[in-house]
Amino acid sequence: MARRAGRQRNQLPTCYYEGYLEKRSFKDKTSRKLWTCLCGNSLFFFNDKRDTDYVEKLDLHRFISITDDTSQDRNLDAARINLHMKDENIKLTAPHAEARELWKGFIYSVAQLCVPTSLNLLPGQLHMLNEAVEMEKERLKPPPDPTEDNYSNYISVQADMPSCYYKVSRLEAELLLERESPCGNLLLRPGRDGKSFAVTTRQDHDGPVIKHYRVARRPEGGFKIDLEMPVLCATLHDVISYLVENTGGVLKPLIIEDTYEKNLLFIHPDKENGEMSVQEAPLNVLPLSLPPKPVARRLQTPEPVLVQGNYYDIAAEDSKTDTDSTAASLTQKEKHPPKVAIMPPAVGPRKFAPTTSPQNTNSSVSAEPRTRDKTGPLGQIPAAALTELKRKLEAKKLEEVPAQ
Template sequence: LGDLMEGRPHPRAVHRRRETITALPLYHCGSLLKKNLKEKDFRNFYGELRGTTLFLYKNDTQDTYSERLDLGLIKSMDMESPSTIFTLSLPLEEVQLKMDNADTGEEWRGFIMTLVNKEIPSDIQMLPGQKIKLEEMLTLENKRNPQLERPALPPRPGFLQTKDTPDMPACFFDVTRQEAEKLLSENPENGDIILRPSTMPKNYALTLRQKIDRGHVLKNYRVTSTSAGFVIELETPMTVRSLNDVLKYFLEKTEYRLRPYIVAQPYDTRIEDPDMDDHMKKLSKRGEFA
């Protein structure tokens, strides 16, 4: 009634108008504050969580958003205690979101973490009705944008690749950054690029050894797994469909000067006859063979 008397449009009418701009489903909304880590002060916004995108409006009557955050690209999310300030690490920036109180912050945390991890946080403290909304959102989001499954990791011993993951590049090894750099430095004949797990769950990293004027340099790149594919986190992020496409992208960008790191397997060069070996041993013992 107050909105009508002041001539302000009803929030439901505003939500419907915004739906004409984007077809993304509305999961959660409310007032919040936001700033980049480089900024000194927070700014007031009205946020709408549609799909995995957080649209930020100057107020709850604005038809078009001022800013947007793609939460599907989040690398990490840190919270201050009590959970009223979130720090989101995105490919090109780090931002902070601030809520009015801990209850509001916990609600926003539940929606964001459920979308990012594709599961409801086990430690979430929300009312039963709010948890039902999270379950409904998760069901709808999984139908709308099925989660890409992460291929199984090859076993660490012997650095052997598994036969059950044909989509995994042959240069993938379950090693750390330090182990990958050591392999590339000590065995340059095997190749220059290693794809490996990242320290972040469900993400990957690419380590390469590249020749420069002064010798060689080791570089590491982050590859983020999202519902849209795999994001190579460069100055201008590049999204590709598979890990093989990640490898292909680096090969093309280096004009195929680099090679995937593949451990050469030893091969035998002689065919042995066990019976003949026994015969030769007997002759040697009798002194008939010198």
């Protein structure tokens, strides 16, 4: 287990899977919950998900097997894993059983470069494991033969390089480290022969101390740092990791971040002499005001109107009018239904008893009570009903006239 300082996450190899794990070796008395990233064929442990520097690294080159731990735990949902290495055993605890199966699958796939068949995983998860195996095989693929024509173009894409790689010359690298000293003191650059690489570092000790290290390719694959005792590394990321870790974090990769202006500047011409000058726009800080909340409007239903002793519902009349306009296939009577009057509560219609006068039998008429026609417009009796009533009254008078 390697302790480190100063290594940043963007310098790590491709991340295949990540999540929280509780880590505990058999030497440790307590376990720690760490954010774990499977990058390349190594597990990197961070104190928190947002941290950029990892605190521990576990190399899977020494991997033997990974099994379930069926021992009891106070957390019933926790899923334990025993990671067997050549020189030690590590206990890992996943949040739940599904995460445990994924961790087992990814660790085994990257370490053995094949997908295990004994895990209970979904087809989509198995596809993720196959992609991780193919990416790891591509990452570990040895470089082409140095005698080939395309050897100098190998690893030419910026995405394959560490973030501290800059395509600069030896002198430009020294000037860049001097100008951007707060951002780091180590960078990777192309070598003079166009086939190798070089690392340039700059430190201060009674003046600038600048060093250059050659990083050569190996014919069988990987890279070699040309020191007194050559250091073999699988990738350029591992080259940077070795230099950072073995200096205790004193060497820091140069990563230049984009800068943004804090003030609004613009070029303004002078009306008198026509000269151009850079001016700063005034900052008019407006108070933050939230828009008013929309108020739901309530539709007021008009109250029934009393017209000639009858109540009429205006809203009902309007809705009937809208409905009538869309019913083109209805009959004339259905298109224009009669207006329905809303009557006030009443005991009932009044009845009049017929009166007979002995002095004047001609004027003695049995009067029928006149009731309001609920179907008439504005409470009036329809014309047909009025004509029929008059006819009945005339017939009644003729019957009561005494014979001469």
